[in-house]
Amino acid sequence: MKKIQNSYEQPISVKVSLLQPAPVTTPIVPLQPQEQKIISDQERLTAQVERINRMAGELEAAILELKAIANTLNTQKRYPLIKSKQYKNICQYLAVSVPWVRQKSDQSFILTTRRVDLFRAEREAALLAQQLRQQTKKRLASQRHRKNKAEADRKRFFKKH
Numbered sequence: 001m002k003k004i005q006n007s008y009e010q011p012i013s014v015k016v017s018l019l020q021p022a023p024v025t026t027p028i029v030p031l032q033p034q035e036q037k038i039i040s041d042q043e044r045l046t047a048q049v050e051r052i053n054r055m056a057g058e059l060e061a062a063i064l065e066l067k068a069i070a071n072t073l074n075t076q077k078r079y080p081l082i083k084s085k086q087y088k089n090i091c092q093y094l095a096v097s098v099p100w101v102r103q104k105s106d107q108s109f110i111l112t113t114r115r116v117d118l119f120r121a122e123r124e125a126a127l128l129a130q131q132l133r134q135q136t137k138k139r140l141a142s143q144r145h146r147k148n149k150a151e152a153d154r155k156r157f158f159k160k161h
């Protein structure tokens with residue numbers, strides 16, 4: 001043991017040992033590069049087509065979400081950056097399309113665009129509302145018919161008796 005003295009001249013005992021390397025009994029396995037999946041250019045092309053079309057779908061969803069947020073703000077009529085007398089709608093819409101890759105019958109690809117239908121939800125809601133109104137009118141007409149028939153039957157019954 002070696003004695004080390006501190007600034008107060010008091011001896012401190014420190015155990016000093018030389019580290020001896022342990023003998024290696026098993027060999028170290030050399031690093032080997034991972035086997036990489038080799039893909040063909042055709043597979044890479046197909047994967048890129050799928051990626052573009054997936055991103056187009058995500059972009060379309062983001063555009064429709066933008067429209068939904070703007071519609072919410074329009075119905076609230078209170079966004080602080082625009083004076084209330086100066087706006088009709090917070091967002092205007094022009095024709096919108098997203099990139100799209102189609103595959104032709106000869107297996108080749110065409111990079112084109114696909115139209116984003118910004119007003120599909122409104123058309124579907126209007127169509128559903130119209131269908132519901134028609135069903136309600138039919139139901140009311142049917143109820144009136146049954147009521148009138150029951151009343152006529154009742155009158156006939158009382159005339160006979």
